[in-house]
């Protein structure tokens with residue numbers, strides 16, 4: 001088995017992970033964070049930037065929990081305005097403006113349409129007031145002011161919208177994000193500031209001495225080995241697993257988890273140019289055009305199961321299709337659904353209907369040395385982290401060796417985001433990629449959208465082996481170099497890490513990118529030293545993940561077999 005040469009750029013790989021595991025055992029950390037979703041990643045980045053000694057343990061892959069299952073919006077949340085959560089909307093709009101600057105390759109403005117119908121829940125007048133407030137709350141970070149649209153203008157902009165009773169509507173702007181890559185960029189940024197971070201490491205026990213938490217026991221889920229990590233403060237940032245982690249520390253539950261699902265159809269089956277928000281039964285739903293697809297979401301139902309086993313069931317798919325058919329002129333059926341994703345919102349316990357449960361976060365301290373943070377949104381993760389790290393520094397000043405510098409995360413770009421005016425950068429970089437590197441235009445855009453300025457690092461791998469400049473499979477935008485880059489620079493350790501979270505090939509490629517997966521398994525195997533059997537296991541496990549994602553098609557909702565090789 002040939003092992004490809006290691007990282008030419010420093011790397012964030014299995015070797016980095018092995019070093020982190022050794023540090024977990026050897027060092028005493030200021031803060032140990034349980035959970036490598038966006039919340040834990042944000043805290044690690046902020047604390048590491050301020051010079052604190054940080055450890056982060058993630059039991060699966062980074063973002064494998066809720067943080068790769070969101071609706072992918074960086075938004076103020078018009079709905080929360082109607083619920084009078086003004087503080088949350090204002091904070092979210094400020095963070096939206098900041099994230100556009102910190103990760104302009106991952107966060108993009110998107111026009112939204114809001115059609116208004118006779119007899120609808122909200123009149124034009126109320127919606128206009130709401131959107132004006134939305135613009136005002138965004139302050140100088142506003143994207144573009146909302147506009148009122150006549151019925152004709154709305155029909156012209158979005159011919160697929162149902163016209164029965166249509167009065168007109170509004171256009172406003174919010175942002176879309178690649179949620180998993182935002183999380184990964186945040187974790188990598190923390191590691192650059194010397195945080196010890198590792199995926200596939202589970203905290204299995206919370207340790208204490210004399211009533212104070214002093215660290216955790218952990219298990220390396222790849223090797224099965226166990227160890228002890230000591231820390232002045234342990235933070236539970238475990239998303240929908242929060243109550244399980246709190247149980248390890250002997251503290252009561254605090255969550256009301258709700259499940260949300262999304263379905264993906266071909267763009268041709270629901271052709272939209274704007275994202276569209278619409279009311280269906282008692283809640284707001286949306287349809288978002290994305291690449292050659294449109295996705296529809298989201299359901300919101302109480303969830304009591306295992307957050308690791310959450311899937312879009314047949315009922316969820318039917319509900320989403322029914323909702324889309326109520327809002328658009330086409331006639332979709334569950335057979336049109338190509339991919340799905342489902343996640344569990346780690347909401348803080350409140351009574352009322354699931355859609356009404358607040359999206360703000362909560363911090364609970366106790367027992368001494370143990371802090372839980374839960375709730376919130378992807379959009380506000382940076383502000384949540386700043387608040388939490390401030391509190392820890394204040395409360396634990398003596399143990400942490402005195403004062404620490406203020407938060408800098410609002411002004412330091414995330415990896416790949418150190419550029420101005422993304423659109424201009426994208427065009428300027430795509431041309432030489434096409435002309436000098438022979439990279440097809442679509443693949444060039446994909447490289448820039450995925451890696452931002454770090455696309456140059458991906459190319460350094462292709463310089464070592466020019467065949468890595470080829471696509472992973474015909475018509476797939478991802479290049480072969482990306483599979484090697486994911487291993488060497490993004491700590492991808494399984495095929496699924498690559499196909500689902502480093503790229504989006506599982507959700508947004510015909511046949512879920514199965515052919516590309518085969519080539520990626522070969523390249524990852526060479527870099528990680530997989531034998532033939534391991535490569536086959538990786539493929540099998542990927543096929544099973546695809547089968548699970550489309551399980552709603554199977555009669556009785558049983559776990560279906562993976563498609564044949």
Ligand SMILES: Cc1cc2nc3c(=O)[nH]c(=O)nc-3n(C[C@H](O)[C@H](O)[C@H](O)COP(=O)(O)OP(=O)(O)OC[C@H]3O[C@@H](n4cnc5c(N)ncnc54)[C@H](O)[C@@H]3O)c2cc1C
Pocket residue numbers: 034035036037038039040057058059060061062063064065066067068069070071072073074075201202203204237238239240241245258259260261298342343344345346374375376377378379380
């Ligand atoms: C359907 C849906 C749509 C959403 N849409 C949006 C949106 O459009 N915009 C927005 O701003 N927000 C949105 N959200 C909310 C947002 O996605 C979440 O608030 C956010 O992702 C939560 O991140 P987290 O890090 O707290 O949780 P997670 O991402 O779940 O991370 C927690 C991590 O902890 C790990 N973990 C658990 N136990 C252990 C252990 N013992 N040891 C080690 N690791 C452990 C888990 O593996 C997991 O990766 C949405 C949520 C859902 C469900």
